[in-house]
Amino acid sequence: MAQVITDATGAQAHLGYVAEVExxxxxxxxxxxxxxxxRNGHLHGGLMAVLLDSAMGxxxxxxxxxxxxxxxxxxxxTVNYLAPGRGGRVVATAQVTGGGRRLKFVDGVLRDADGVTLATASGVFKMLDGHGPGGDA
Known part of the structure; x- marks a missing residue:
């Protein structure tokens, strides 16, 4: 059964997205x-980036x-915007593509409910010491 995270950060709680981990x-x-x-009624590009960043992180x-x-x-x-989000449900997923113990290279994809790719991203993430919030760099 998936663990559902709804409010790990203030941004997550405010924006209303959930992370399903399994x-x-x-x-x-x-x-x-x-x-x-x-203003065009499409999912804001900055929010697309937030969802990708969260999935990748x-x-x-x-x-x-x-x-x-x-x-x-x-x-x-880096985020590549491919199509406008027109409403409904969107889902971001990611996979680690390389790296070592401290740095991870990760690719992400944001899709709408019909499976249309709205955006892709690639990023580098630094692993911090500790577990959960408040780890030391």
Whole structure:
């Protein structure tokens, strides 16, 4: 059964997305509401980046031990916007593509409910010491 994380950060609680974690795989899910959109009525690009960053960070965090959310920080991230989000549910997923003990290279994909790819991302995430919030760099 998936662990559902709803309020790990203030941003997550405020924006209303959830992270579903099961066996080291992560899905970051958002049901798009009017306050998530830009002036054209599409999912705001900055929020797309937040969802990708969260999915990629959680994935990096769980890479070495699927049972422990290890604290991470984003070192760099590039987002490619491919299609507008038009509402409904969107899901971000990610996979670690390389790196070592301290740095993880991660790719992410954000899709709508029909499976259309809205954005992709690649990033570098630094693993911090400790477990959970407040780990030392």
């Amino acid at each position: 066996g080291g795989a992560v899905r970051v899910v958002l049901d798009v509401a009017p306050h998530h959109t830009n 959680y994935t990096a965090s769980l890479h070495d031990d699927a049972d422990v959310l290890r604290p991470t920080v984003t070192v760099s991230m």
